[in-house]
Every structure is written in C-alpha cells, then in structure tokens.
Amino acid sequence: MDFGVPAGSNRGNIVEHPDDRSMTAAATPPTRYTRTAMVLHWIIALLMIANVAMILSVDHLPDDWVRPAVDTHKSIGITVLGLALLRILWRMAHAAPPLPVAYPRWERGIAHAVHILLYLAMLWMPMTGWLHDSAWKDAATHPMYWFGTFEWPRLEWITSVPAKPREMLHDVFGWMHTGGAYVLYGLVFLHVAGALKHQFFDKEKVLKRMFS
Ligand code: HEM
Numbered sequence: 401m402d403f404g405v406p407a408g409s410n411r412g413n414i415v416e417h418p419d420d421r422s423m424t425a426a427a428t429p430p431t432r433y434t435r436t437a438m439v440l441h442w443i444i445a446l447l448m449i450a451n452v453a454m455i456l457s458v459d460h461l462p463d464d465w466v467r468p469a470v471d472t473h474k475s476i477g478i479t480v481l482g483l484a485l486l487r488i489l490w491r492m493a494h495a496a497p498p499l500p501v502a503y504p505r506w507e508r509g510i511a512h513a514v515h516i517l518l519y520l521a522m523l524w525m526p527m528t529g530w531l532h533d534s535a536w537k538d539a540a541t542h543p544m545y546w547f548g549t550f551e552w553p554r555l556e557w558i559t560s561v562p563a564k565p566r567e568m569l570h571d572v573f574g575w576m577h578t579g580g581a582y583v584l585y586g587l588v589f590l591h592v593a594g595a596l597k598h599q600f601f602d603k604e605k606v607l608k609r610m611f612s
Pocket residue numbers: 447448451452455456458470473474475476477478480525526527528529530532533577578581
C-alpha cells in the first residue's frame with residue numbers, strides 16, 4: 401500500500417514528489433486511493449492474517465477440528481487468489497497516489513520494493529498451496545469444496561504424476577509454501593513498521609489515509 405496524499409494537501413510536509421513514477425507530464429497523478437482499492441487492501445490483509453493464524457493454531461485444535469480447519473484454510477487461500485488477481489487488475493488500471501516527498505529516496509525505494517513483493521506473495525502463497533494440495537496423496541479421496549459449496553479442482557498435470565514422484569512434488573511445494581510464509585512475515589513486518597514509523601514518529605497521518 402502506498403501512502404498517497406491529496407494534491408494541494410495542507411498536511412505539513414507531505415507533498416507529492418515530482419519524480420514519482422506515477423506522475424507524467426500528460427496526466428495528473430491521483431490524489432487518493434479509490435474506495436475499491438482500499439476495500440480490497442483490507443479484505444485481503446485480514447483474510448491472509450486469519451489464514452496464517454488458523455493454520456498455525458491447527459496443532460492445538462481438537463482432532464476432529466483439524467480437517468475442517470485445513471479445508472477452511474484452503475478455501476480462504478483460494479479466495480485470496482481471486483481477490484489478489486482482481487486487485488492487480490485494478491491496480492494496472494488505476495495509478496497509485498504518489499509517495500510523499502518527505503520520505504527519503506531510500507525509504508521510497510524500499511516501500512515500492514515491498515509493495516511489489518507483497519503483490520507477488522499474494523499470488524505465491526495461494527498458488528504454492530494449491531500445488532501442494534494437488535500433489536497430496538489423498539487428494540483423490542478428499543475432494544476440496546470451496547467453503548463446502550462447489551468442488552475446487554486439483555491441478556490435473558500434478559494429480560496425473562505417478563505416486564512416488566508426486567510425493568516428492570508434495571514436499572517441494574510444501575517447502576515453497578512454508579518458505580513463502582516466512583518471506584511474507586518479513587514483508588508484512590517492514591510494511592507495518594514503515595506505516596507506524598510515519599504515523600507515530602514522523603507525525604504524518606498515514607493510517608487515516610488508508611481508511612478514508
Ligand atoms: C492467503 C494464502 C495462504 C497463506 C497466507 C497460507 C499460509 C500457510 C502457512 C503459514 C502454512 C503453515 C506452513 C508451515 O508452518 O509449515 C500453511 C500450510 C498449508 N497450506 Fe496454506 N496458505 C495460503 C493458501 C493456501 C491454499 C490456497 C491452499 C490449498 C488450496 C493451502 C494449503 C495448505 C496446506 C495443505 C498446508 C499444510 C497444512 C497442514 O499442516 O496439514 N494454503 N499455509
């Protein structure tokens with residue numbers, strides 16, 4: 401998420417940077433995020449947090465809760481995949497408001513890099529989960545239903561692999577999924593720490609701008 405500022409804003413030193421990527425001589429940069437962008441941002445963020453919290457607590461659940469919890473994890477993850485694709489399409493059609501000029505160049509660089517990596521993580525996590533699940537040895541006898549409604553397909557090019565190499569694929573995709581989660585934790589930490597620094601140390605009302 402970028403923390404853009406309305407053009408002509410009177411909020412202290414937060415003004416647009418003339419070199420910002422989203423500005424061109426021909427187009428006026430947007431002054432704020434669209435409502436759609438904000439709603440997608442918060443829904444995806446909450447779903448991803450809930451999904452991580454749920455799967456990490458699975459070992460502490462009663463036995464008969466484990467399968468429903470893992471199934472819900474998969475359904476939430478697939479939902480995130482759909483919403484992330486929607487968000488990326490939306491973002492391609494709507495430029496983000498520029499980052500404030502008050503941010504040093506290195507900070508703006510890190511913010512942009514973290515945003516791009518977060519978009520990748522929004523795709524990586526569901527995709528590796530889906531691959532991992534498709535390679536599961538019991539996939540055929542345990543179809544996946546999206547929140548108990550319709551059957552979500554396994555990837556046929558994986559389910560058709562013979563059992564032995566498929567088990568190996570299951571492990572590899574599992575490592576990619578777990579490894580991605582660690583990268584995600586680091587990215588979310590940098591993203592939230594940056595927002596809190598600007599909010600509380602630099603006294604810029606960045607959080608408010610993400611809600612209105
Ligand atoms: C928002 C997207 C997702 C996030 C953030 C996410 C995150 C995680 C995390 C943190 C773990 C625990 C990894 C570990 O500690 O080893 C996990 C495990 C798992 N995920 Fe996901 N995941 C997502 C989407 C999916 C999807 C779409 C599927 C399948 C369709 C899936 C299937 C699994 C499975 C099967 C496990 C192993 C569960 C077990 O312990 O039996 N995930 N996921």
